[in-house]
Amino acid sequence: MITFENLVVRFGEFTALPDFSLQIEEGEFFTLLGPSGCGKSTALRTLAGFTEPASGRVLVDGKDVTSLPSDQRGIGMVFQNYALFPSMSVRENIAFGLKVARRPKAEIDERVRAIASEVALTPAQLDKGVAELSGGQQQRVAIARALVMRPRILLLDEPLSNLDAQLRGQLRIQLKELQQQFGITSIYVTHDQDEAMSMSDRIAVLNQGRVEQVGTPQEIYERSATEFVCTFIGSVNRLRDESVQTLASYPGTPVQAGRSSYARVERFVLQDRGQPSEGLHVLDGVVERVDYHGYFTQYAVRVQGDPLTVRVPYHPSAATFVVGDEVAVGIAPRDVLQYERTQSVVTA
Ligand SMILES: Nc1ncnc2c1ncn2[C@@H]1O[C@H](COP(=O)(O)OP(=O)(O)OP(=O)(O)O)[C@@H](O)[C@H]1O
Ligand SMILES: [Mg+2]
Known part of the structure; x- marks a missing residue:
């Protein structure tokens, strides 16, 4: 278990x-x-x-490591730019830490061989220079070099941000599988929210050195604790006061008028007007634009002066609409995310 305790860094x-x-659990x-x-x-x-922090402590399993030298903390690190030794072979790069630790040669050879196969590096690649490898392969070397130290x-x-989208997708899955297999407590840094959501047990959203929210991906996404988290994650519509007032007029609704309000683009349901919409609050609108993306269609719908973005995932029985259609935009009240207004409203 890792604990950051009132850390101040200047x-x-x-x-x-x-x-x-912040507290991070084992595994x-x-x-x-x-x-x-x-x-x-x-x-x-x-x-x-x-x-070095100006004050505060870092604890690992309850032990204060704040002033422990880096190499005694049992921590492996993988960076964005791989940070490999360019003049060494792949094998030498992976073996480096074990050599420094003066492990016997037979043990080094066996551990390098085993970890290389775990991260899908072939024996032939082991004897290449790192410069001969692709970005994705180099990052596998960097991961192997960290993991071989156990x-x-x-x-x-x-670690994946220098790679193209397809490779990033593949390595994401492999990295997560490795982490689960080894059961290593891992802290992952990214500004790619999709990556964060799909890989993490829990996420801390940071803003200007402060923790805005800690939670599971689902909590962060569906119950964003602050306006910053709400607008940083996913694609949201900010709802205008007129729309919020309409939603707030539903009897017994938790939606309150006068608050800063948002709805994520895929949480709207688009349907013909006058259709039953069990459990949803409904706003009337007109389709102004249709963008087909294959696995979803994105609509711009004008609702009481509000230009809403509505994303409808592909579904064989999903209704389709064209520009000019008069539609109803439904939303579950729990999907209206509301916050205290942070700025006072300036009136003329
Ligand atoms: N060695 C340093 N000297 C001076 N300022 C620094 C140093 N390292 C970081 N900072 C500043 O501290 C703040 C936090 O930097 P940090 O590198 O932790 O951000 P980050 O969240 O990792 O950003 P990025 O996503 O761009 O990598 C930034 O304003 C940065 O300019
Ligand atoms: Mg950084």
């Missing part, structure tokens, strides 16, 4: 982490998600022992 005058606390695949510059790498580097904790700082 770079000169700038405070990157003002008061960072968990935990992701730090947030925009560029929010402090994700800083948090990882502090845990790894590369960055770390208790694996830190992955945007």
Whole structure:
């Protein structure tokens, strides 16, 4: 178990982490998600022992490691840019840490062979120079180099972000399988929310060095705790006051007028007007634009002056609409995400 306890990290005058606390459970695949510059790498580097906090503590299994040298923390790290030794072969790169630890040659050979096969590197690739490998293969080498040391904790700082989309998708699945197989507590850093959602047991969303929310992907997505999380994750519509008032007029509804309100684009149901819509709140609108994407169709629907984006996933029996259609836009009240207004309304 990893605990960040009231960590403060400064770079000169700038405070990157003002008061960072977080707890990560044994065996968990935990992701730090947030925009560029929010402090994700800083948090990882502090845990790894590369960055010293001004105050606060880092605990691993209840033991204070804040002032322990980096190489004694049992932590493996994989970076975005692979950080391999370019003049060494793949085998030498993977074996490097074991050599430094003065393990016997037979043991090194066997551990390198075993881990290479785990990350799908072929014996022939082991004897190539790292520069001869593709980006995806190089990242497998970096992962093997970290795993061969049998770390208790694996830190992955945007390991897939230099790779093309297809390769990223494949490696995502392989990485997650490796993590589960080895049961290593892993902290993954990304600003790709799709990656975060599909891989993680839990996610912490960071904003300007602060934790906005910690939760399962589903909690983060469906019950976003703050306006920042709500708008950072997924695609949302901000609802105008007129629409919110209509929704809030449903008897017994939890929707309240006067609050900052959002709805995710795929949570709307598009249907003909006058059709029954069990459990949904309904707004009348007119289709203004239709964009076909294959696995979904995206509609722009004008609702009481609100230009709503509605994403309808492909379904064999889904109704289709054309520009000018008068439609009803339904939404379950629990899918209307509401927050206190953070800015006061300026009136003329
Ligand atoms: N060594 C440093 N010296 C000065 N400022 C730094 C240093 N490292 C990080 N920072 C600053 O601290 C803040 C957090 O940086 P960090 O690298 O942790 O962000 P990040 O969330 O990893 O961003 P990215 O997604 O771009 O990698 C940024 O404003 C950055 O400029
Ligand atoms: Mg970073």
